[in-house]
Amino acid sequence: MKPILDVDNLTRIHGPGCPACLDETGPEHDTNICCHCGSVVAVAGASFRLHKGEVLGIMGESGSGKSSLVKMLYFDDRPTAGRTSFYDEGTAHDLFTLNEAQQLRLRDTRMGMVYQNPSLGLNFDISAGGNIAERLLMSDELNYRVIREKATALLARTEVPPARMDELPRNFSGGMQQRVQIARALSTGAPLLFLDEVTTGLDLSVQARILDLIMELQEVTGVSMLVVTHDLGVVRHLTTRTIVMKYGRIIEAGLTDQILEDPQAAYTQQLVSSAL
Numbered sequence: 001m002k003p004i005l006d007v008d009n010l011t012r013i014h015g016p017g018c019p020a021c022l023d024e025t026g027p028e029h030d031t032n033i034c035c036h037c038g039s040v041v042a043v044a045g046a047s048f049r050l051h052k053g054e055v056l057g058i059m060g061e062s063g064s065g066k067s068s069l070v071k072m073l074y075f076d077d078r079p080t081a082g083r084t085s086f087y088d089e090g091t092a093h094d095l096f097t098l099n100e101a102q103q104l105r106l107r108d109t110r111m112g113m114v115y116q117n118p119s120l121g122l123n124f125d126i127s128a129g130g131n132i133a134e135r136l137l138m139s140d141e142l143n144y145r146v147i148r149e150k151a152t153a154l155l156a157r158t159e160v161p162p163a164r165m166d167e168l169p170r171n172f173s174g175g176m177q178q179r180v181q182i183a184r185a186l187s188t189g190a191p192l193l194f195l196d197e198v199t200t201g202l203d204l205s206v207q208a209r210i211l212d213l214i215m216e217l218q219e220v221t222g223v224s225m226l227v228v229t230h231d232l233g234v235v236r237h238l239t240t241r242t243i244v245m246k247y248g249r250i251i252e253a254g255l256t257d258q259i260l261e262d263p264q265a266a267y268t269q270q271l272v273s274s275a276l
């Protein structure tokens with residue numbers, strides 16, 4: 001299978017950093033804080049591949065580095081070290097050697113993000129339709145009629161009543177805000193989507209419908225997804241492969257079914273058993 005993303009040794013250290021940071025943190029030290037310089041090692045030496053059309057889970061407790069990893073890949077944050085190749089339309093983009101304009105271009109047109117907090121992914125001061133239009137405009141779609149049609153179709157597809165497209169998303173329920181975020185993220189036909197705790201905080205029935213929607217859209221579009229969650233139900237529902245993080249390190253990786261049924265690392269065993 002061809003990769004869409006090849007992540008190699010990605011590392012993010014918050015603070016001054018020192019030669020001991022990587023050696024003195026991690027699961028075996030039971031901390032991600034360097035005892036010498038006080039830096040926080042959010043992610044250390046993360047390497048993995050995401051294949052085309054695959055849904056890969058990133059699981060771990062709060063503070064394990066899941067969001068930090070995805071933030072770097074979506075250019076919300078810069079790595080301290082490491083590289084990542086993004087394979088798209090016959091081109092291999094070396095993500096962190098691109099200039100800022102090139103990074104923004106990729107982010108606006110070829111990647112999508114759905115945040116746990118809708119106010120990060122949506123502009124609450126413009127309508128739901130306007131949020132989708134904004135992203136379409138960034139990808140050079142300038143025809144008003146086409147934009148309106150696409151926004152209507154996307155909202156319908158994500159089960160937001162198109163009659164509400166001119167309303168502000170701040171007036172929507174949490175579930176509907178997530179649907180608008182998903183519609184916006186998908187609007188440019190991006191082949192790569194990041195989902196960061198997208199159902200956390202929603203009612204269980206709403207969570208289930210959003211997960212079903214994401215599955216359906218993934219099957220129809222073939223979009224590759226990185227799904228960050230601490231919720232085993234989300235991992236089970238959406239992903240085929242999963243990586244498990246602790247103190248910034250990937251401590252286990254494999255098929256989701258295997259990880260949930262026969263976890264190897266003691267930490268994963270605890271995570272799985274505490275969710276039963």
Ligand SMILES: Nc1ncnc2c1ncn2[C@@H]1O[C@H](COP(=O)(O)OP(=O)(O)OP(=O)(O)O)[C@@H](O)[C@H]1O
Binds near residue numbers: 065
């Ligand atoms: N800007 C920052 N400055 C200092 N430390 C940070 C910063 N951002 C993240 N961290 C630290 O990096 C570590 C990893 O954080 P991260 O948000 O990636 O974890 P997470 O697994 O996504 O947790 P959660 O599920 O709670 O969001 C944490 O210890 C966090 O406090």
